[in-house]
Amino acid sequence: MQKFKIVVWLAIYIIMLFPVALMAQRNDGAVISGDFADPSIIQVGSKYYAVGTSSEWAPHFPIYQSTDLKNWRHTGYVFNKTPQWTSGSFWAPEYYKIKDTYYIYYTARRKADNMSYIGVATSKYPDKDFTDHGVIIAFGKEAIDAFVFKDHGQLYITFKAYGLDNRPIEILSSKLSADGLKLEGETFSLLKDEPRIGMEGQSILKRNRYYYLFYSAGNCCGAQCGYNVRVARSTKFEGPYEVYEANPILSENYKWKCIGHGTFVKSPNGADLYLHHAYNRESNTLTGRQGLISELKWPANNGWPVFKVQKLIGPPVSDINDSFNSNQIAQYWQWDFRNVTPNIKQQNGALYLSGTAKQSNQVGIVLTTRPVSGNFVMTTTVINHNNALKGLSFYGDANMAAGIGTKNGKVVVWQVKDNKFAVLSEAPVNGSLPVHVQLKLSPDRTCEFLYRTGTTSWKKLKINEVFNASFLTQWDRSPRAGLHFKGNENEHALFADFSIKNID
Template sequence: MATRTYDNPVIPGFHPDPSICRVGEDYYLVCSSFEYVPGVPLFHSRDLVHWRQIGNVLDRPGQLELPEDLPASAGIYAPTLRYHDGRFHMITTNVAGGGTFLVHSERPEGPWSDPVWIDLPGIDPDLAWDDDGSCWCAVSGVRLARIDATTGKVLEGPVPVWSGTGMQHPEAPHLYRIGEWWYLMLAEGGTAHGHSVSVARARSPRGPFEPAPGNPVLSHRSTDLPVQCTGHADLVQAADGTWWMVLLGTRPRGYFPQFHVLGRETFLTPVEWVDGWPRVGPVAERHPAPAAWHPLEPEPVRDDFDTVALAPYWLSPRSRPDSSWSLTRRPGWLTLTATGDSLDRPGHTFVGRRQQHPDSRTAALLDAGRARAGLSVRLDEAHHYDLEVYDGTVSVHARIGPVRQRVAEHAVPPGPITLAVETRTGGVLPPTVTTTGQEAPGVRAGGPDTIAFSAESSEGDVRLAELDGRYLSTEVAGGFTGRVIGMYVTEGSAAYDWFDHGPQQVAPGIEPR
């Protein structure tokens, strides 16, 4: 019988800084959300491979309030999820204000409590409990404190315990009691190409900690492996006794220096214990699967907006006022109302999904009426491509740093219109027209992908533009997030009948890099 395998990443798209816990035969995982709301997406699995988002931990203003002028990639950093004494705990840091806090719930689906604030500097907080009930919180640095998880009071510390092997940014600490040892695992080298995972152990959480002889136990730096930036890991023991690691990684594409556009994604890799230390091989795009195999119903490609609440995978930058959206104003449609007049500034109305596939197709049926509305491929306010309908015209706009330009437009008749955005790895950019009116040949795209924009109305289908995807990448824009593709309105109100986002096959003759 052939060995069953799974494909990495197990949670594709902008889902960084994973933290995991097991309760019986169920696994739960959370990720960072930064400037987006709702905050801290929460996933469930029965086999570590198939994941389904079941909610968001921070799903109401009383738990998460982000200022309108919050910079991109600020907000909620690096949560840790743990289960102790019949209760789920999630601890994280709001770098926009307030600092470190934890919330708890009897059920993973919630409701989760209001924040319990903890007076600890740093980011990437962790939780671990001793046999006597003491709760330990480690933060970047790495410093350790004993806290009261109910009140948030710091009872002891923080004190430095182990700062890694000397590389920059020792962070993402996780403390585990395994057998007679306390293991401290952390990330080093920064979250880019130097990212790595190192481990130390001690007989007490207070130390002294002894570094693993083979540190770092995981790093893809200076390799040509397809998965890069591996780090910020968390360990979990499966129900059958095997050990696994979830971690973030990227999938860069294009020519040197390469670009990653989906953000940092969640990967899964097996762990072996050798002489009392975890051993982790390279994180591959395909691995032998865990013994348990329980496929879950996948996230739907299409949302017909026939429910009374938005699905948990929809997200918005900084806030989503009730006045900005409705599923009841026009049943079976999502109606969006403008709260700002430009995607170039915070405060606009935008509802989107993470781009989860390098080769993808996203489409929506829009009834714009007299509104200014459309689809946007977004990294932040200074880096986005927009497919917009307004006043009898569909157009494509590009915002790249300080430059904003309309790159294409086409007249369309009144009425609903289908807008589509396709991303394709590799390929050739289309021909251009020179100032003398002659057509210059297309050039091979050196970026990670090309992004094509099209529209279909009662008068037929029109392909408006193809743009280089490198300008919507982390390497160009900076930051910690990834592409989000979604619906927006910057003037008036518009309604969307459906929205879908899914993978598409690479066209023959185009080889992804």
């Protein structure tokens, strides 16, 4: 009888917990969904601005705006035109403001030697019209992840130095000129990576008598990542810094993994909030490193700080439904600037896509947006007919992508893998009617390809093997979904609409 009572009470306890667990899972969400790594945040009056890594996509460094830190709106980019000195890898931008001027300190590869160094750009506005001033830090074999800190009236810039011959990774610092555009004095070390666990993405706060140096350790990116946030402190900005014995102070949980690289901002009630990135365990690398906000709590008596994970939860992810009714393309569109030069026009309820691609590019031109879910349905309507391939693509890079489109009176499912273009399936279509094509991504990473003409029912194009999109993910960025064109310079694609519906 006693055993029976124990079993009954255990069952009731599990039943009571189960709905709570489901509710918690439904409420978990990023404040900035989709691939938005290495974010930096700044407050301007009653508004907040956040900027993040764009890797190989142009325009470079997306900027978001919010009034409540929960609901964010994409308002622009730092660079609509690629800075002349750069060749790619646009990582880890850092916001700062000096007087009435906004600064972005950013990492990119230098065209001359392919080394990653730190540049700086300025604007009178937080989210537009930035002017590039070129490289400000070219140190050793790599200098990345800038962070600016002001101490007793003196500006300092800190950065990660990597690959310095046989020396460990270091967080270095230098005095910064009053105008924020050049280094002054000797560079000095704040913290060395003596355990060789990795060290980057630093951010510094002053609290009472201590300077707290927060940094990320471990492998930042990809399916095998192990990122986490650690802290060290010192009574002097220059150090020496004592590393906290109980590190890490922010790491993975049941919903998010590889948490790290962020900066702090004060909430309206004075709390220290940390905007950082993490991979969602469900969609993982298919949606990239998304923007989360966690709260930093300060114990009494100068104790070490602790994080309240995911303090702020953003709204449900948004669908895209675009009928191209304006004369300006949407902010969400980006493209692989290393491999294509797109020609994009939007007018009279249609989007025109053409352009040129590098000779080695087997995919063609893809006008992309960042997926915010690992389970979606993407659809477009192609309204012109020619020899070019026109439709949809799920794009990893110029040598790996897949899609469905129409060409020469046929609808075609295609893929590029290992830089080889292949037709997986095709079917004839009525060349005088608009062709609707659809790509479905499922949580298991498999894709289905469908089409219809006019108002007929959707038809699924069969391929010999189940298509799995896992191979599309790049180390430092998620694959992108969007409109596709592959043809000659004198041809083009014309689209009447574009939509992505995210499935719960």
